Amino acid sequence: MSELNQNAENAAASPERRRFIGAATATAAGLAIVPGVMLYEVAHGRAEDQAASSAVRWGMLVDATKCATGCDDCVTACNTENGLTPVAESAHPKQAPQWIRKLELQDPLTQMETNLPMMCQHCAEPPCVDVCPTGASFKRADGLVLVNRHTCIGCRYCMMACPYKARSLVHESLNDTQKPDVPRGIGCVESCTFCVQKIDRGDGTTACVEACTASGHNALIFGDMNDPESEISKKLRELPTKQVRADLNLNLGVRYHGI
Amino acid sequence: MAVNLKHFLALGAVVLTTAALAWAGSDTQPKAKGAPQPVISKAVKGEQCVEPTEYMRRNHMVVLDGHRDKAVIEGIRTKKYSLKECINCHASEKTGSVAAAKDDFCISCHSYTSVKIDCFECHSTKPKGSIAMHPLNAETAHLKHKLAANTKTTVSAEEMAGVAQ
Numbered sequence: 001m002s003e004l005n006q007n008a009e010n011a012a013a014s015p016e017r018r019r020f021i022g023a024a025t026a027t028a029a030g031l032a033i034v035p036g037v038m039l040y041e042v043a044h045g046r047a048e049d050q051a052a053s054s055a056v057r058w059g060m061l062v063d064a065t066k067c068a069t070g071c072d073d074c075v076t077a078c079n080t081e082n083g084l085t086p087v088a089e090s091a092h093p094k095q096a097p098q099w100i101r102k103l104e105l106q107d108p109l110t111q112m113e114t115n116l117p118m119m120c121q122h123c124a125e126p127p128c129v130d131v132c133p134t135g136a137s138f139k140r141a142d143g144l145v146l147v148n149r150h151t152c153i154g155c156r157y158c159m160m161a162c163p164y165k166a167r168s169l170v171h172e173s174l175n176d177t178q179k180p181d182v183p184r185g186i187g188c189v190e191s192c193t194f195c196v197q198k199i200d201r202g203d204g205t206t207a208c209v210e211a212c213t214a215s216g217h218n219a220l221i222f223g224d225m226n227d228p229e230s231e232i233s234k235k236l237r238e239l240p241t242k243q244v245r246a247d248l249n250l251n252l253g254v255r256y257h258g259i
Numbered sequence: 260m261a262v263n264l265k266h267f268l269a270l271g272a273v274v275l276t277t278a279a280l281a282w283a284g285s286d287t288q289p290k291a292k293g294a295p296q297p298v299i300s301k302a303v304k305g306e307q308c309v310e311p312t313e314y315m316r317r318n319h320m321v322v323l324d325g326h327r328d329k330a331v332i333e334g335i336r337t338k339k340y341s342l343k344e345c346i347n348c349h350a351s352e353k354t355g356s357v358a359a360a361k362d363d364f365c366i367s368c369h370s371y372t373s374v375k376i377d378c379f380e381c382h383s384t385k386p387k388g389s390i391a392m393h394p395l396n397a398e399t400a401h402l403k404h405k406l407a408a409n410t411k412t413t414v415s416a417e418e419m420a421g422v423a424q
Contacts, residue, residue, distance in 0.1 A: 052334035140334060148331050149381055176359070178383045180343055185381030200336050 057143040059225035065258035066219035067115040077211030083179035097168035120166040120192035122253030128158035154187040297367040302348040358384040
């Protein structure tokens with residue numbers, strides 16, 4: 001939003017005004033104590049030459065009470081953003097990669113139905129990273145659990161270690177159908193990246209969350225769990241939430257309400 | 260019988276030599292001996308590569324390798340040595356790709372040197388966006404001369420040369 005405003009102003013502005021706006025934005029972005037030291041790390045506006053920082057921990061809150069039966073907008077948005085072939089269109093649906101799945105659960109005693117999306121939970125202590133023999137499966141400083149495809153050998157140990165069935169192996173050549181922002185290919189394991197390309201661009205959200213909000217369900221909230229003022233932190237303080245398989249003590253980046 | 264065979268072989272040799280000379284002399288074929296020389300077309304966008312051309316020819320893999328680890332593991336996505344930026348400038352005008360056809364920028368040299376290129380098992384060979392959808396998209400600006408060619412206004416040769424560089 002602020003970026004849009006800035007662009008609009010810049011269009012007609014003189015170089016001096018531009019510099020002033022730049023300085024004003026920089027001052028507004030964080031409280032400088034002394035040059036180089038900030039009170040707040042700015043999560044969204046990370047410069048492109050800045051490494052991801054552990055001051056941020058990206059997380060998602062899923063409100064299962066708002067997740068609608070029969071809606072799979074999050075799955076579709078994920079496929080579109082990341083260039084995945086939808087399972088229904090795949091030549092081999094059983095082995096088609098899925099980064100986010102829509103689950104419908106039913107309590108056998110009460111017949112109560114629960115809807116929820118299941119994807120990589122971006123654990124703070126990820127089992128997939130523990131078992132990876134090449135170090136390809138790794139946790140980035142800002143909490144994203146990713147696969148470095150340059151070192152992945154496709155052994156699938158991580159798929160077996162993951163308690164959430166969140167990872168997929170790409171079995172077939174993708175024949176240059178990949179998105180320029182999302183490299184992915186045959187012989188590598190992959191999973192939800194919390195749309196790392198969008199995060200690094202400064203969007204501060206993911207495709208599934210955008211789709212859920214656009215559909216009016218508002219079941220997904222994404223943000224920095226380390227920032228006490230972020231929407232997700234506020235909601236996590238308000239709502240009772242659960243981690244799936246909390247007994248494993250993995251400290252998940254995805255929390256569920258209403259399960 | 261033996262004489263006939265000799266004549267036949269001699270005739271065959273003459274025919275082959277003539278054909279080979281004609282092939283070597285034609286304009287469409289590279290004139291060098293041995294394997295056809297790689298076709299290195301100038302980048303559509305930009306005037307100068309991020310490093311001198313001679314350096315990039317020998318060391319592009321080194322800078323790409325260093326950049327990829329920083330980008331993937333640390334999330335440092337500077338544009339300077341990004342493969343995506345290589346593709347943005349060097350995608351061919353015909354195929355819109357750096358590796359779709361034999362003469363495309365990456366494939367041309369790599370096939371000449373017989374070095375297998377693995378980048379495009381995973382990375383897209385095309386720049387982001389399409390000219391049909393977003394004519395003013397900054398990321399498709401390298402194709403703007405195509406749009407210019409489609410319009411009816413006359414474009415001078417100098418202007419076209421400027422765009423092509």
